[in-house]
Amino acid sequence: MNPKQPIRAYGDRHGDGMIQLSFVLPIAPSPRAREAAKRFAEAHGLVDPLVATMEECAENYAFFVVYGSSKHSVDIGSIEVPEVSTASRTREEIEELIKKDIGRKLVVVGACTGSDAHTVGIDAILNYKGYAGDKGLESYKGFEAYNLGAQVENDQLAARARGLSADAILVSQVITQRNCHKDNSRALVDLIERQGWREQVLLLLGGPRIDHKLALELGFDAGFGPGTKPAEVASFIAERVRERTKARG
Amino acid sequence: MATVPVDTNKVERCRQLAQHVADDVQRFIDGHTTTGVERTVLRALGATGASEEGTPLVNVAVDRYHEAGLLDRGIAFYIGIVLVRGAKSVQEAAEELAFAKELVNVDSTPSPDAIAAALAPHVTKALARIDSAREEREALKREVTPGPNPLKYVIVATGNIYDDALQAKAAAHAGADIVAVIRATAQSLLDYVPHGPTTEGYGGTFATQENFRIIREATNDAARNHGRYILQTNYSSGLCMSEIAWMAAVERLDMLLNDAMYGILFRDINMCRTFVDQYVSRRLIGRSGIIINTGEDNYLTTADAVEKAHTVLASQFINEAFALRAGLREEQMGLGHAYEINPWLEDSFLYELAQAQLVRQIFERHPIKWMPPTKHKVGDIFFAHVHDALFSLVGITTNQSIELLGMFSEAVHNPMLMDRYLSLKATRYVYTAAKHLGDEIEFKPNGRIAQRAVNVLDEAVALLEQVARDGIWDSIAKGAFADVKRTRTGGKGYRGVIGKHERYMNPLLDALEGAP
Numbered sequence: 001m002n003p004k005q006p007i008r009a010y011g012d013r014h015g016d017g018m019i020q021l022s023f024v025l026p027i028a029p030s031p032r033a034r035e036a037a038k039r040f041a042e043a044h045g046l047v048d049p050l051v052a053t054m055e056e057c058a059e060n061y062a063f064f065v066v067y068g069s070s071k072h073s074v075d076i077g078s079i080e081v082p083e084v085s086t087a088s089r090t091r092e093e094i095e096e097l098i099k100k101d102i103g104r105k106l107v108v109v110g111a112c113t114g115s116d117a118h119t120v121g122i123d124a125i126l127n128y129k130g131y132a133g134d135k136g137l138e139s140y141k142g143f144e145a146y147n148l149g150a151q152v153e154n155d156q157l158a159a160r161a162r163g164l165s166a167d168a169i170l171v172s173q174v175i176t177q178r179n180c181h182k183d184n185s186r187a188l189v190d191l192i193e194r195q196g197w198r199e200q201v202l203l204l205l206g207g208p209r210i211d212h213k214l215a216l217e218l219g220f221d222a223g224f225g226p227g228t229k230p231a232e233v234a235s236f237i238a239e240r241v242r243e244r245t246k247a248r249g
Numbered sequence: 250m251a252t253v254p255v256d257t258n259k260v261e262r263c264r265q266l267a268q269h270v271a272d273d274v275q276r277f278i279d280g281h282t283t284t285g286v287e288r289t290v291l292r293a294l295g296a297t298g299a300s301e302e303g304t305p306l307v308n309v310a311v312d313r314y315h316e317a318g319l320l321d322r323g324i325a326f327y328i329g330i331v332l333v334r335g336a337k338s339v340q341e342a343a344e345e346l347a348f349a350k351e352l353v354n355v356d357s358t359p360s361p362d363a364i365a366a367a368l369a370p371h372v373t374k375a376l377a378r379i380d381s382a383r384e385e386r387e388a389l390k391r392e393v394t395p396g397p398n399p400l401k402y403v404i405v406a407t408g409n410i411y412d413d414a415l416q417a418k419a420a421a422h423a424g425a426d427i428v429a430v431i432r433a434t435a436q437s438l439l440d441y442v443p444h445g446p447t448t449e450g451y452g453g454t455f456a457t458q459e460n461f462r463i464i465r466e467a468t469n470d471a472a473r474n475h476g477r478y479i480l481q482t483n484y485s486s487g488l489c490m491s492e493i494a495w496m497a498a499v500e501r502l503d504m505l506l507n508d509a510m511y512g513i514l515f516r517d518i519n520m521c522r523t524f525v526d527q528y529v530s531r532r533l534i535g536r537s538g539i540i541i542n543t544g545e546d547n548y549l550t551t552a553d554a555v556e557k558a559h560t561v562l563a564s565q566f567i568n569e570a571f572a573l574r575a576g577l578r579e580e581q582m583g584l585g586h587a588y589e590i591n592p593w594l595e596d597s598f599l600y601e602l603a604q605a606q607l608v609r610q611i612f613e614r615h616p617i618k619w620m621p622p623t624k625h626k627v628g629d630i631f632f633a634h635v636h637d638a639l640f641s642l643v644g645i646t647t648n649q650s651i652e653l654l655g656m657f658s659e660a661v662h663n664p665m666l667m668d669r670y671l672s673l674k675a676t677r678y679v680y681t682a683a684k685h686l687g688d689e690i691e692f693k694p695n696g697r698i699a700q701r702a703v704n705v706l707d708e709a710v711a712l713l714e715q716v717a718r719d720g721i722w723d724s725i726a727k728g729a730f731a732d733v734k735r736t737r738t739g740g741k742g743y744r745g746v747i748g749k750h751e752r753y754m755n756p757l758l759d760a761l762e763g764a765p
Contacts, residue, residue, distance in 0.1 A: 011665040012407050012416060018665060020630065052628030052661045065630055067661055 005077035009070050017069040021046070029054045029062045037064040045072045084212045084222050086236040091135065094234050098142030101242045105144045108137055108237065109161040110170035111152035114184040118174035119150045121206050125170060125230050134229040143234065154188040158195065168202040168237045171220075176209045182218060189219035202240055204233065251646065251690045253606045253702035259710050260611055263566045266713035270721050271570035278528045281521065282753065284440070284745035286529045287311045287324040289491040290757050293375040294328060294368070296343035299444040307492075308441045309347040317352055321750040327353045329364030329754065339371050365756060372756045376536070382501040383538045389469065395426060395478040399619065399644050399652035401676055402427035402482070406663040408450035410460045414467035419666055421471035421479045424673040427504065427651065429482035430464055431663070432456050437487025437516050438741060442496070452663070456483050456493055461500035480504055482542070485530050486512050488522070488742045494530035498537035504583065504651075505534060509571040510564065511544035513725060514733045519743035520725060531575030532761040539581065542651070543568045546587030546620035548731040554589040554624075558604050559708030560730050561586050565612065566713060567721070576761070579614040583651055587620035588640040596697060598639055603701035605647040606692075611706075619644045621655030633657040634675060641679040646687040652676070 011018025021041055027033045034051050041049035046068030057063035089097070098106060110122045124131035126147040128138040137145040146164065148157060161169050171188060173181035185205055192198045205215040206224040215223025222236055288307040299305045314320045314327060324346070330353050331342040346353065358364070403425045405416040410430075417428040433450035446463060447455040454460060461483065468479040480503035485493040490512070497505050509527045512518035534541055545561040545568070552560065565584040572582050586608050590597040608617055621640050626633050637655030644652045654672045656664045664672075692698045716724040728734040 011667075012405075012663070013409070013412055022631070050661070052630065055629060063629075065628055067658075 003077050004075050006073040006075050008073045011069075017047070017071065017073075018067065019046070019070045020052070020065060020067045022063070022065045024057060024061050024063050026061055028060050029056050033062050037062070037066055041066040041068055045070050047071055081211075082213050082216060084224070084232075084236060086232065086239055089231065089235045091140070091231055091234075094231065094238050095140060095142050097238050097242065098140075102142075102238070102245055105142060106167045106237060106241055107144045107146075107164050108168045108170060109146045109148065109157070109164060109166045110172065111148035111157050112150040112172045112174065113152050113154055113157060113188065114173075114175075114180065115151060116173055116175045116181075116184075117150045119147075119172070121174060121208075122147060122149075122170060122172035125172075125206065125224075125228070125233050130230045132229060134231050136230045137234055140234060142238070154184070154191050158188065158191050161201065162195070162197060166201055167241050168204060170204045170206065170233070173205065173207040173210065176207075181207060181209065182214075185220070186218050193219075202237060204236070206233075251606065251687050251692050252610060253603060253692060253699050254694065255607065255610050255702070256706065259706055262710055263563070263706075263713050264570070266710075266717040267563075267566035267570035269717045270567055270713075271574055273720055274524050274571070275528075275574050277521065278525050280749055281525050282320070282323065282747050282749055282755070283522055283525050283742070284311050284315055284320070284747075285489055285522075285526050285742075286491050286755075286758075287315075287320060288441075288489075289495050289529060289533075290755060291324050291328070291339075291343055292492060293495055293757050294325065294343075294371045295339035295374070297340065300347070303444065305441050305444055306343055306347055310343050313347060314352070315745070315747070319352070319355075320747050321753060323749075323754040325368055325756055326364065326752075326754040329368045330355070330358055332367035333359040333363050361752070361754075364754065368756050372760050375757060376760055379498045379533070379537050382499050383536075386501050386503065386538065389472065390478050393472045393476050393478045395480065399649045399680070400426040400480070401673060402429065402480075402618075402651055402653040403669050403673070404429045404431050404653070404664060405669075406431040406453040408433065408452075408454055409448040410446050410454050410463050411448065413454050413460075414463055416666060416669075417464055417467045417479075418471045420669050420673070421468065421475055421477075423670045424677055425479070425654075425669070426477065427480040427482055428464070428468055429504075429506075430454050430456075430460070432484050437484070437489075437512065437518070440488045440742065440745070442489050442492050456496075458496040458500060461496055461502060465500055465502070482506070485534070485541075486544075487516060488512075488518060488526075488745070490523070490526040491530040491533065494533040494537075494539075497539060498533050502539060504540045504542055505530075506544065507531065507534060507541040508544040508585075509568050510725070510730060511547065513735050513740065514731050515544070515547055517735065517740045519740035519746065520722065520735060520737060521746045522740075522742040525746065527571065528575050529758060531572055531577055532758060535576035535578075535581065536761055540583050540616055540651075541572065541577065541581060542583040542618045543585045546585045546589070546618075549587050549589035550624045552732045554587075554591070555594070555600060557732070558600075558705050559712055561604075562608065562611075562705060562709040563712045563716065564730055565608065566709070567716075569612070569615075579612070580616065582612070582615045583618040584608070584612055584615050585618045585620055588622050588643060588655075589620075589624050592622070592625055592636055592639075598643070599698050600701055601640075601643050602647065602692075603698040604705060605643050605649060606698070607702040607705060609647050609649065616650035618651040618653065619649035620653050621659075623659055626655075626659035628660050630657040630661070633659060634671070637672065638675055638679055641676045642683055642686075645680045645683050646690075648687055 008017045009019045049068035052065040126145045127136045130136040137143045203220045205220045208226045210223045212223040291307040328342045336342040405413045431453035434452035446459045472479045482504040485505040485507040512523045513520045545564045634657040658668045
């Protein structure tokens with residue numbers, strides 16, 4: 001158990017708790033509305049809230065900016081967040097690792113599953129062009145990458161990946177309405193487990209609302225959030241496959 | 250490249266008129282000293298410390314001789330006598346002036362030559378302190394060069410100098426080039442400079458010599474960490490204008506808010522007092538290489554920014570004329586102006602562009618200081634952020650030298666860490682995205698922007714003609730600047746203005762005036 005380390009929001013002095021809130025209340029601006037905004041802010045833990053602005057943003061709707069000192073704190077000592085642990089490698093180092101330690105091309109199959117039509121994430125990781133100057137897995141000699149695109153059903157993805165003897169499956173989930181990204185992703189893991197080949201494949205999840213902790217909870221091997229570069233994913237896959245290869249002798 | 254039409258004959262006329270105005274005032278300045286100036290002399294000669302009650306030694310000594318009606322000879326005169334009579338140091342001499350039972354006996358004084366000789370080494374030392382600070386600045390600037398123009402200027406103001414130091418470093422980390430520690434509310438009206446480090450201040454942090462040193466250390470650290478020179482700024486204004494200038498010179502500040510008329514107009518400090526104090530402060534500043542920031546931006550917070558734009562330009566010519574008389578180079582004159590037009594006025598952005606470009610062209614060698622919107626800032630911080638972005642767009646397009654960044658929380662509180670961070674980020678975006686916009690565009694020769702610039706210059710000529718005719722004293726009395734009216738003997742600090750005796754002695758000022 002770590003010692004308690006409570007921290008508060010920082011304005012310009014330690015412990016001042018200063019934050020601002022902006023919100024709309026379904027009521028026209030008035031002295032009463034201002035008081036309502038103040039109480040609303042107090043209900044969120046703000047002490048001595050200052051209503052910096054109150055404006056009519058639509059008929060019978062008031063827009064507010066409120067400043068105040070939040071009484072809340074968080075104990076960072078009690079927070080543990082798992083992070084993907086993989087050494088940072090350049091493209092050349094990854095190619096070298098695959099060539100020397102694995103000796104064959106790694107097969108990767110990726111898709112946006114379910115109703116999700118947003119391929120920006122999976123394209124960034126898999127397509128030749130890549131993301132932010134970092135080229136995608138298609139560009140590697142050591143990878144054979146299949147981008148199945150959008151709106152792929154879990155059973156199609158699983159069948160294709162199994163048919164290709166994929167080393168890794170990449171699932172991208174951008175849409176998060178009513179937590180469909182979680183249900184959908186978990187369903188894929190369940191399907192592959194039922195089919196009995198979960199141990200043979202790495203399952204990677206990515207998307208703007210995804211982090212490593214969530215991916216682990218859903219039964220994946222790793223999760224990658226916004227800003228992830230292709231080399232990070234490539235490095236993770238190569239490293240894990242090498243471990244498995246060694247373990248099997 | 251985007252330029253506005255500027256009639257050089259009219260600019261020349263403005264400069265002649267401003268010189269005329271300044272010459273008239275200079276005759277008054279040369280015949281007077283102030284308690285603030287005498288305290289500065291005493292500090293520079295080497296007196297330091299405070300009494301048991303916390304009153305600075307220089308105040309105790311100077312006030313005592315002022316009350317006795319003896320200050321017209323200059324405090325250096327008395328220090329010199331005590332030195333000739335055997336005092337071991339200026340400190341000891343100053344303590345004698347402050348606390349000895351009797352005032353210095355002036356019945357049979359040493360010869361003026363003997364007094365001057367006793368003071369000379371201390372004057373030499375004072376100048377050497379300024380010069381070595383200046384050399385230190387130049388050396389560090391060679392090691393870590395300053396960022397490109399417009400330099401990004403932010404304010405910290407926690408009240409606690411140690412928190413300020415932390416915030417100064419954070420600001421440098423986020424991309425600031427210049428850090429100003431704003432002063433505690435109404436320090437400009439204190440007739441003394443507090444002593445030592447301070448941790449309690451409302452609305453800002455006291456300017457003290459020790460506080461200057463603490464921030465200098467923090468900004469030097471930040472400069473070396475980020476490989477970019479970080480400029481430190483404070484305020485040489487109010488009743489201790491020249492004392493602050495001395496402290497800033499030796500603690501190696503880079504910029505000082507320093508204006509020939511700001512104190513008169515906005516702090517109701519007596520105009521005789523201010524004119525004398527600004528002159529001596531600028532003599533020190535000239536020697537130290539510090540860049541001044543003038544306060545014309547403030548005019549537009551009390552007067553309308555469209556109607557009274559020409560008063561800003563006229564005042565810039567006057568500030569320039571005063572600064573030239575105090576030995577400043579144009580490269581040290583950060584003349585101020587501001588983005589203060591009502592943002593909802595049609596074409597307000599065009600008027601802002603016109604004024605900023607006009608000032609840039611007229612004062613081409615000067616490090617012009619561009620100030621953000623404040624008067625029309627609102628509690629809607631999201632709108633305020635956009636307002637500031639357009640301000641920055643004018644700044645980069647017209648190639649301003651120093652830009653004080655706008656804060657979206659301007660109407661709410663002194664800037665917090667997040668406010669500065671977001672402001673620096675947004676400004677970096679605007680500067681990068683529009684880097685060469687000014688080089689690429691041209692303004693229509695007879696378009697709205699060009700016409701606005703022509704009108705403002707015409708109005709400035711007319712105003713300066715009027716001020717030159719009436720003299721600055723009467724012009725201020727009539728409200729020519731910022732719509733504020735002040736009288737010659739009114740305001741704070743008038744009691745501290747003293748006509749010089751014919752044998753008044755001030756070897757520090759003599760040396761500064763004689764300096765190349």
